[in-house]
Amino acid sequence: MTQILPASSSKAIKLARRLLREGEAVAFPTDTVYGLGANAFERFAVRQIFALKKRPPEKGLPVFIYQIDDLNLVARNVPNQAWPLLQKFWPGPLTVVLPKVAALPDDVTAGQDTVAVRIPDHPVSLKLVIEFGRPLAVTSANISGQDTPTTAQAVATQLGPTLPLVLDGGPSPSTQPSTIIDLSSTPPRVLRQGALAIAPLKEFLPDLA
Numbered sequence: 001m002t003q004i005l006p007a008s009s010s011k012a013i014k015l016a017r018r019l020l021r022e023g024e025a026v027a028f029p030t031d032t033v034y035g036l037g038a039n040a041f042e043r044f045a046v047r048q049i050f051a052l053k054k055r056p057p058e059k060g061l062p063v064f065i066y067q068i069d070d071l072n073l074v075a076r077n078v079p080n081q082a083w084p085l086l087q088k089f090w091p092g093p094l095t096v097v098l099p100k101v102a103a104l105p106d107d108v109t110a111g112q113d114t115v116a117v118r119i120p121d122h123p124v125s126l127k128l129v130i131e132f133g134r135p136l137a138v139t140s141a142n143i144s145g146q147d148t149p150t151t152a153q154a155v156a157t158q159l160g161p162t163l164p165l166v167l168d169g170g171p172s173p174s175t176q177p178s179t180i181i182d183l184s185s186t187p188p189r190v191l192r193q194g195a196l197a198i199a200p201l202k203e204f205l206p207d208l209a
Helices: 010-021 043-053 068-073 082-089 123-132 152-159
Strands: 003-006 026-028 035-039 094-099 114-118 136-140 165-168 179-182 189-192
Touching (some): 003 010, 010 165, 026 152, 035 123, 068 082, 123 136
Parallel strands (some): 003 165, 026 165
Antiparallel strands (some): 035 136, 179 189
16 A cells, blocks of 8 residues: 655655665655656666556666766766756756766666766755665656656556555646756757756757757
């Protein structure tokens, strides 16, 4: 049975942290849609996300970090032009694709040598990453191919009773996912137009395709 607890409750955050440390996946509010997250460095935990979402294993998972200094925990070879961009748009609905570190399980990246990373602009998401103390593999809290729920109750209903916990942060602030750009290629490429417009990104990446 899925528990739905207020995201503002310190007890709920502590429960979420315990579940994450036990290798479970939990759902929580983000600055875009509700997210489903687990320990990015534990294969069993990552597989819980795929099982709950019925997500094809060839589709990798984005990773949440807390601060720009933590980027080197999951990514390497960050191009110099990326730093001003990230300083400007993180936290926020911008996901960047970069070469991954060897320690990040292939389950997260679907066997690819790159990882998608962002810092969410939402107090609950950030608190969860801080409390857990490690990057989280996070994707939208929905069955693959279905509409993304905009409330905690809808998340629990769609993902079913095997999801242990949803942190209720009220309705999603956006129905759009993050914008994704690939910084591992030359020139950098837009992979998905989302909540963040492309025009301001081109001020930092003039050759963005």
